[in-house]
Amino acid sequence: EQEGVPRVSVESRLTGASSRGVRGTGRGLWRGRRARGRGGVRTPGGAPEGKECGGLSADHFCMLSLHGTYPNGRSGGMNDHLDRLQKQLMGDGPAERQVLLMKLLHELETAPHFGERYVDDADSEPQRWIARIGALLGRVDGNHKLEFQNRRRTLVQYWSIAREPLRQQLLAAAEEIKLELELDGHEEIGQVYGPQSQYDFLRDLKDIILGAQTEVFVVDPYFDGQAFETYLGPLGGSCSIRVLCSKSAKEVAGHVAAFSEQHQMKPELRKSRDIHDRLLIVDKSDCWIVGGSIKDAGKKPTYLLPLQPGFAPKKIRIYEDIWQQATPV
16 A cells, blocks of 8 residues: 555456446446466466566556556546456357357367377377367466367377367356357357447457457458557557558558657558458467448448458458568558
């Protein structure tokens, strides 16, 4: 407790309960979400045990929120830096859990046969599958990550019968996520928006973007400067950004230049006439399709849907090829 300032717990920060009237975090897809710290064991307040958020402890993060002071020395209200820290503290939202569920089920259905003798070739299909499911189970929660690591240590001894226990763990993890989504009212994959739902769409798409770990790649022929500021600006320098657009490339370039000066990281911008789809590709693996241009989404009926794991890599490869041929701006 600092002089004249009450100490606020993580739980009160997340629920909005404090003597200074801190707002609740009913923002974005967090509403109705179980608090979950990414990569850690669940705790009542949502923070992963023994972990810090963006270099800040959970309580320090709460104090920064109260004072409006940030690591770069700036002051003000709830800014983009705190948005990213909150996202890390809360973990995956319903949209990301839906994608994770699809990937778990895909790996469950496409599990390769192991054979009778242990295969140690990292490029073999069994070893590649084991690596993929390990990453997925680690994303589910800390308990599944530990269980998988324990199973992996015994693979050499029990190779011929190891496939089925791993599939059973995938199934158990998938059923847990299904139940969570059902209880939170998000059991349907993706989201459909009626007319005049601009805020709902902005909230959901922004939540997906803030969940990126390494890169956000936007494909939209009508993407403009305002859309860049609204959806990509809050990322700061936290990950790489690529934009493939057409009509408003020069306008977007102005925003990219200002963004680069502030964050010392330049997003890549290219233009092409060979694009029609509106896509959001996160971390080179998750591919979301938007029903209309991102800049106007929600004014008219639209949708936001993730591509199935079996199709997403093909779609991503197509637009990576178009990106290579596109004109840098």
